[in-house]
Amino acid sequence: MSEARFGEFVLVRRHGYVAELVLDRPKAMNAVSTEMARSIAAACTALGADRDARVVVLTSSHERAFCVGADLKERNSFSDADLMRQRPVARGAYTGVLELPMPTIAAVHGFALGGGFELALSCDLIVADRTAVVGLPEVSVGVIPGGGGTQLLPRRVGAARAAELVFSARRLEAVEAGELGLVDHVVDEGRDREEALELATRIAGNSPVGLRAAKRALRLGQGLDLRAGLEVEDAAWRSVAFSGDRAEGVAAFNEKRKPEWPGE
Numbered sequence: 001m002s003e004a005r006f007g008e009f010v011l012v013r014r015h016g017y018v019a020e021l022v023l024d025r026p027k028a029m030n031a032v033s034t035e036m037a038r039s040i041a042a043a044c045t046a047l048g049a050d051r052d053a054r055v056v057v058l059t060s061s062h063e064r065a066f067c068v069g070a071d072l073k074e075r076n077s078f079s080d081a082d083l084m085r086q087r088p089v090a091r092g093a094y095t096g097v098l099e100l101p102m103p104t105i106a107a108v109h110g111f112a113l114g115g116g117f118e119l120a121l122s123c124d125l126i127v128a129d130r131t132a133v134v135g136l137p138e139v140s141v142g143v144i145p146g147g148g149g150t151q152l153l154p155r156r157v158g159a160a161r162a163a164e165l166v167f168s169a170r171r172l173e174a175v176e177a178g179e180l181g182l183v184d185h186v187v188d189e190g191r192d193r194e195e196a197l198e199l200a201t202r203i204a205g206n207s208p209v210g211l212r213a214a215k216r217a218l219r220l221g222q223g224l225d226l227r228a229g230l231e232v233e234d235a236a237w238r239s240v241a242f243s244g245d246r247a248e249g250v251a252a253f254n255e256k257r258k259p260e261w262p263g264e
Contacts, residue, residue, distance in 0.1 A: 007039035030067040037093035044096030069114025094147035107196035118147030129192040135171035209245040
């Protein structure tokens with residue numbers, strides 16, 4: 001297992017074809033400061049260019065929190081001009097995770113609130129242990145979810161339910177979050193990281209070319225009518241139909257062996 005650090009607060013661990021993106025600011029419960037936002041974006045840029053990274057798992061080094069959102073202590077010292085200058089830096093962290101080309105899984109325990117939950121929502125799948133508490137409380141401090149929450153949450157749970165959760169600013173514990181679809185898997189306490197890495201390892205056994213194309217089709221097809229969505233799917237299919245991965249996958253199936261993906 002290899003490690004690479006991005007600034008003081010972000011760590012990337014490699015587990016074979018699975019990359020673990022670790023939020024590592026435990027003294028602040030992973031509150032996202034300007035520096036941390038830059039580091040998340042930089043780590044995502046590096047991972048996006050890494051052809052050996054087939055799946056990314058977003059985890060936390062803090063025992064009781066995934067991420068409590070924006071660093072409000074830092075924000076309290078900002079002038080209006082400071083806040084405007086920080087905005088593109090903050091957005092870069094959330095869009096960095098959202099735009100990773102490979103499948104992504106968030107491993108959530110403890111508090112995942114505001115921007116912390118938005119980082120999880122930016123992933124394709126969310127595994128939460130029974131200690132997880134999630135929510136978008138931004139209107140309770142005079143702002144709105146600004147890391148994608150108003151767009152990503154309704155895509156998960158529908159417009160009306162997302163509106164109720166955003167307007168009320170309420171927090172949900174893991175079981176209710178699972179029942180409502182805010183998270184995908186609820187696991188035993190302390191098992192979120194292990195379960196997410198196990199799922200990532202299973203996914204990483206599949207074609208990296210196929211995985212990226214499937215994610216592209218899923219993401220680009222959201223919100224389109226069926227005819228337009230099928231055109232998106234066809235374009236993604238054409239991008240893989242003549243790939244080395246497709247040739248290897250068919251050969252391995254017929255030869256009854258495990259494929260060795262060329263990744264191209």
